Amino acid sequence: xxxxxxxxxxxxxxxxxKRLKLxxxxxxxTGIAHTYMAAEKLAQAAESRGxxxxxxxxxxxxxxxxxxxxxxxTADGIIVAxxxxxxxxRFVGKRVLTVGVAEGIRHPEQLIEQVRSAPVHTADGAPxxxxxxxxxxxxxxxxxxxxLMNGVSYMIPFVVVGGLLIAVSLAxxxxxxxxxxxxxxxxxxxxVNEIGVIGFQLMIPILSGxxxxxxxxxxxxxxxxxxxxIANTGALYDSEAGAGFIGAIVTGFLAGxxxxxxxxxxxxxxxxxxxxIIVIPIVATTALGLFFIYVIGKPISWVFxxxxxxxxxxxxxxxxxxxxxxxxxxxxDMGGPVNKTAFLFGAGLIATGNQTVMxxxxxxxxxxxxxxxxxxxxxxxxxxxxxxxxxxxALFMGCFGISEGAIPFAAARPAQVIPANMLGGAVAGxxxxxxxxxxxxxxxxxxxxxxxxxxxxPMFFVAVVIGTVVTAVTTVLLLxxxxxxxxxxxxxxxxxxxxxxxxxxxxVGAPGGGVVVSQRSAEAAxxxxxxxxxxxxxxxxxxxxxxxxxxxxxxxxGDAEPEVLSGYLTGQTVEVRLEVADKEAAIRExxxxxxxxxxxxxxxxxxxxxxRREEQGTTxxxxxxxxxxxxxxxxxxxxxxxxxxxxxxxxxxxxxxKARLVFMIAVPEAAAGDEHLRILALLSRKLMDAGFRxxxxxxxxxxxxxxxxxxxx
Numbered sequence: 001x002x003x004x005x006x007x008x009x010x011x012x013x014x015x016x017x018k019r020l021k022l023x024x025x026x027x028x029x030t031g032i033a034h035t036y037m038a039a040e041k042l043a044q045a046a047e048s049r050g051x052x053x054x055x056x057x058x059x060x061x062x063x064x065x066x067x068x069x070x071x072x073x074t075a076d077g078i079i080v081a082x083x084x085x086x087x088x089x090r091f092v093g094k095r096v097l098t099v100g101v102a103e104g105i106r107h108p109e110q111l112i113e114q115v116r117s118a119p120v121h122t123a124d125g126a127p128x129x130x131x132x133x134x135x136x137x138x139x140x141x142x143x144x145x146x147x148l149m150n151g152v153s154y155m156i157p158f159v160v161v162g163g164l165l166i167a168v169s170l171a172x173x174x175x176x177x178x179x180x181x182x183x184x185x186x187x188x189x190x191x192v193n194e195i196g197v198i199g200f201q202l203m204i205p206i207l208s209g210x211x212x213x214x215x216x217x218x219x220x221x222x223x224x225x226x227x228x229x230i231a232n233t234g235a236l237y238d239s240e241a242g243a244g245f246i247g248a249i250v251t252g253f254l255a256g257x258x259x260x261x262x263x264x265x266x267x268x269x270x271x272x273x274x275x276x277i278i279v280i281p282i283v284a285t286t287a288l289g290l291f292f293i294y295v296i297g298k299p300i301s302w303v304f305x306x307x308x309x310x311x312x313x314x315x316x317x318x319x320x321x322x323x324x325x326x327x328x329x330x331x332x333d334m335g336g337p338v339n340k341t342a343f344l345f346g347a348g349l350i351a352t353g354n355q356t357v358m359x360x361x362x363x364x365x366x367x368x369x370x371x372x373x374x375x376x377x378x379x380x381x382x383x384x385x386x387x388x389x390x391x392x393x394a395l396f397m398g399c400f401g402i403s404e405g406a407i408p409f410a411a412a413r414p415a416q417v418i419p420a421n422m423l424g425g426a427v428a429g430x431x432x433x434x435x436x437x438x439x440x441x442x443x444x445x446x447x448x449x450x451x452x453x454x455x456x457x458p459m460f461f462v463a464v465v466i467g468t469v470v471t472a473v474t475t476v477l478l479l480x481x482x483x484x485x486x487x488x489x490x491x492x493x494x495x496x497x498x499x500x501x502x503x504x505x506x507x508v509g510a511p512g513g514g515v516v517v518s519q520r521s522a523e524a525a526x527x528x529x530x531x532x533x534x535x536x537x538x539x540x541x542x543x544x545x546x547x548x549x550x551x552x553x554x555x556x557x558g559d560a561e562p563e564v565l566s567g568y569l570t571g572q573t574v575e576v577r578l579e580v581a582d583k584e585a586a587i588r589e590x591x592x593x594x595x596x597x598x599x600x601x602x603x604x605x606x607x608x609x610x611x612r613r614e615e616q617g618t619t620x621x622x623x624x625x626x627x628x629x630x631x632x633x634x635x636x637x638x639x640x641x642x643x644x645x646x647x648x649x650x651x652x653x654x655x656x657x658k659a660r661l662v663f664m665i666a667v668p669e670a671a672a673g674d675e676h677l678r679i680l681a682l683l684s685r686k687l688m689d690a691g692f693r694x695x696x697x698x699x700x701x702x703x704x705x706x707x708x709x710x711x712x713x
Contacts, residue, residue, distance in 0.1 A: 020051045022115060023067050023075045026104055027058035027082035036681050037621070038081045038104030040688030045108035058086065077115040079104070085150050085214050088121055096121040143215070144253075151211035151252055152412045155203050156386070159408055160393045162199025167400035169193035171447065200404060204232040204245060207411065208252035215256025216263065219276040223259065223284035227251030230292050234337070237297020239304050241340030244333050245407050247300075251292060259284050300337050307341040319356065319433035326357070327364035327429025327467070331421040334368060334403045334410065347442035355438035355455075362401070362454065363432035363463040364425040365444025369398035369405030370464070371424050371471025372417065379476045381616035398468075401445025413479070420474035428467025435459035562710030565640050565679055569709060572596040573641035574702045578649075578662065586649050587611060587628055590664040593641040599666075605634035606666055620653030625687050627680070629665035638667040640679060642709065644697065661687070661696055686712045 026038040039055040046053035056067045067090070072078075077095040080086050081104030088096060097111060097118035104111065173189020175182055183190045208228025212220035230236055231247030243250070262280050271279070307329070329342035343365075346358035376383045376391030383391065390408055397405030410417045437456040439448055446464065449457045564570070573593050580586050591606045600606055609630040613619065620626045626649070641664045648658025665679055686692055692711065699705040 020076050020116075021074055022046060022051055022053045022077050022079065022112065023071055024053060024055040024079040024104070025058065025067070025082060025086050026055060026101055027084050027086055034101050034105065034684075036685040037688055038101050038108075040685050041105050041108040042079060042081070042111070044688065044690075045112055049109075049112065051112065058082070058084075077118060078121075079111050079115050081111070085146055087217075089217060091121045094121055095119065147211045147214035147253070147256060148249070149412065150214035151207040151209075151249075152408060154210040155207040155411070156390055156408050158199045158203035158206055159404060160390060162196045162201075162203060163397040163402045163405050164393060165192055165196030165199065167196075167397055167402055169196060170400055201232075203404075203407075204242075204248045205229045207245060208248040208255065211249065211252025212255035212259065215253070216259035219263070219280040220256050220259040220284070222281040223288050224252050224255040226285050227255050227288045227292060230289050231296075234297075234300070234304075237293045237301055239297065239301040239337060240344065241304060241335070241337045243296075243300055244336030244339070245411050246333055246336055247292075247296075249411065250296070251288060254291075255284060255288050258288060304337040304341055307338065308345055311341070311345045319360075319436070320430045321433075322357070323360035323363075323429035323431070323433025324426040325429075326360045327367075327425035327427065328422045330361055330364040330403070330429070331368050331425030332418065334407055334421075339403070343442070346439075350440065350442060355440055356433070356436060358439040358442060359437035359454065359456070359460070360429040360432045362439040362444035362448055363437060363460055364429040364467065365401050365403050366398040366446060366464055367424045367428045367467035367471055368403050368410075368421040369394040370468040371421065372406045372409040372475060373398060374468055374472035375475040375479075378472060379479070380612075382476065382479050399445060400447045401443050403444075409475075416478035417475060420471050420478055423474050424467040424469075424471025427470045428463045431463035431466055432460060435463065437463065562706050564706060564709045565682065565712060566638075568638045568679065569640040569642060570597065571702055571706055573639065574705050574709075575641075575643040576699070576702055576705060578643040578645040580645075581647075581649065583614065583626075583649060583651055584611065586643070586645070586659075586662060587614075587664070590628065590641050590643060590662065591666075593643065594635070594639045594664060594666055597639050599637045599639045600635050602634040606630055606632060609634065610664070610666075618652035618654075620651030620659055621684070621687070622653045622655035622657060623687070623690075623693065624648065624653075624657045624660040625663075625693070626651040626653070626659035626661070627663045627665065627683060629667075629680070631667055631669055633668050635666045635668055638665075638679070640665050642705065644705070661693060682712050 024039070024042045026035050026042070035057050039057045043053055043055055054067060054071055055065060057064045069090075072090055072094065075094060077097065078091050080088065080096060080098045081101045082098070083101045086098075088098075095115060095118040097115040099111065169183060169189040169192040173183045173187060173193070175184075183193050205225040205228035208231065209221050209225030212224025212227075228248040228251050231251045232242035232244060234240055234242040259280055262284060263275075267275060267279075311325075326342045326346065329338045332338045343361055346361040349355075349357045373391040373393075373395035376388045376394075380388060387409075394405035394409070406417070406421060410421065435456055437454065437460045439454050441448060441453040443453070446461070448454050449460050454460050573596065575589075575593055578586060578589060580589050587610045588607050591600065591603050591610065594600050594606070595603050609632040610628050613630060614628065618626075619628045643662045643664075645658075645660050645662065648660045649662070651659040653659065663683055665683075667679075692708070695708045696705065699708050
């Protein structure tokens with residue numbers, strides 16, 4: 001008998017079993033390999049059971065094979081294998097099973113069985129029965145993690161764009177004055193600066209709004225964003241400084257769970273259509289805004305006033321102690337009331353002739369972005385590719401005294417990043433106080449020294465460097481103890497798919513700050529020390545012509561040769577007998593293979609880049625496959641190689657298999673975006689086909705291999 005809440009039965013009264021129809025959505029944080037691997041595994045498992053299945057992939061290239069209304073209406077169940085937020089509102093009334101993307105790769109058959117008894121998704125986003133995959137405490141942690149990281153990921157571009165525009169405008173159009181760096185009004189650089197300021201103004205509401213959105217969907221977006229704006233606007237609650245990103249995290253979660261609560265209220269049917277677009281946003285926004293202004297805002301204002309009074313009473317104490325305290329405050333909330341108290345205290349004393357307090361602040365201000373940026377360089381495997389790019393932007397912002405460059409890291413991993421920031425800031429402030437560094441303008445960072453506003457320049461830089469190193473080292477140590485990897489890291493580097501996310505705290509791990517969650521892969525402990533990169537052998541360093549001669553084989557001619565991966569993989573870059581025993585040697589051999597095309601300008605640099613990528617996590621995917629890859633200007637155009645090993649090469653794959661099918665992708669930095677992802681997606685999807693792999697292994701020569709690879713579309 002069919003459950004009244006469930007979808008149609010899988011059998012009919014006359015005993016004939018109808019063909020089951022399932023849908024799936026796969027997505028991972030970076031949207032590269034695992035998105036497509038999970039899709040192929042699910043599709044294969046369904047086909048082997050005679051089940052119709054359509055899979056939507058939400059990758060970095062964009063959503064493909066999108067599920068339409070008719071698909072959903074006729075579906076018996078939906079599997080969502082994703083490590084990021086997926087809009088489930090279109091699946092109301094259908095059985096929906098939500099799991100991590102790794103489960104789609106590991107256990108597709110089990111998911112197909114479990115979705116038949118999965119809870120029915122309701123309009124309020126809550127399942128009508130407990131999830132068969134578990135829940136309770138673990139589910140709550142996952143929801144908090146996803147919500148926080150959702151806000152951080154949307155905030156990062158605003159931090160980067162706003163910070164870099166402000167930094168460039170100050171560097172090229174600013175003048176040092178007693179009031180700080182001033183850009184002449186109406187000038188070109190003043191307009192650039194204003195655009196950057198808008199980016200900074202928007203980043204806090206964006207963080208808050210998309211945290212709320214991840215919790216309660218669209219109705220929570222407006223209260224979340226307006227709540228974040230209120231949190232960042234201290235004038236609304238009589239404070240000289242807003243609550244900054246910490247306030248935004250608070251308002252984001254408050255807005256999200258407030259909207260969830262309102263959704264539970266039963267209303268007449270005639271009112272239901274206007275609830276999500278009128279009633280819920282108005283009620284939640286008003287309630288949250290007034291609550292922040294009258295309840296939360298007052299303590300923030302109180303903290304600001306009393307910290308200022310307390311600091312005023314310390315001006316006669318030890319300069320080292322005062323510098324350490326100011327550094328701690330500057331680094332704590334990067335624009336919040338504690339930070340602004342220290343900054344305004346130092347700025348206010350400049351007019352009295354006391355410039356040493358501002359000197360302490362100026363040394364501490366750049367330490368957070370510089371330290372977090374340095375951390376992404378010294379322990380790259382702890383960060384995703386997006387975080388490492390944000391780290392470079394943070395380094396640039398730190399040079400111009402823009403402490404907000406560290407907010408993405410602090411918002412993502414507050415438990416690790418904020419203490420590290422505070423320790424480094426305290427050290428920098430104490431060293432500057434001990435040395436008597438002075439700053440004549442209310443601004444910080446190396447730029448104030450370069451433009452002549454600082455006295456005691458050598459010791460100022462000593463203070464900044466020491467504080468930066470302390471922050472970076474402390475961050476790396478805390479992340480190593482607390483995280484053991486990064487959520488989504490396997491996909492970022494085509495590492496193992498079996499990693500599980502672990503909530504570490506609310507900080508700023510992803511670019512843009514916030515709470516960062518770590519993901520431990522099977523090989524996360526491997527590669528603790530940097531591998532020595534051997535020099536390429538003579539054949540690898542040889543010219544294209546020499547390498548081709550040494551290969552001693554015939555390359556299929558142009559027109560007769562099937563085009564593979566837009567022509568990036570050709571007969572020149574195929575080797576059916578890879579006679580090496582280890583990963584490093586295989587990568588060197590593959591680099592020499594790619595060099596035959598003439599697209600490799602520096603083989604040694606290509607090898608080093610590929611080996612550095614392996615240090616971040618194995619590129620062995622399992623199923624006897626490895627896809628080492630490199631983004632480097634050592635190549636002049638995208639190029640792909642394939643080699644086959646009879647014995648297999650140990651690659652650290654999650655399933656323990658040795659790599660017999662090895663693809664190497666090399667693209668210049670300029671082509672590292674969509675083209676790089678497209679190649680990875682095409683390969684990852686096709687290589688999940690067992691028949692395709694068998695044909696590759698059985699192909700007798702290069703031409704036969706090319707014929708098989710020509711199936712990749």
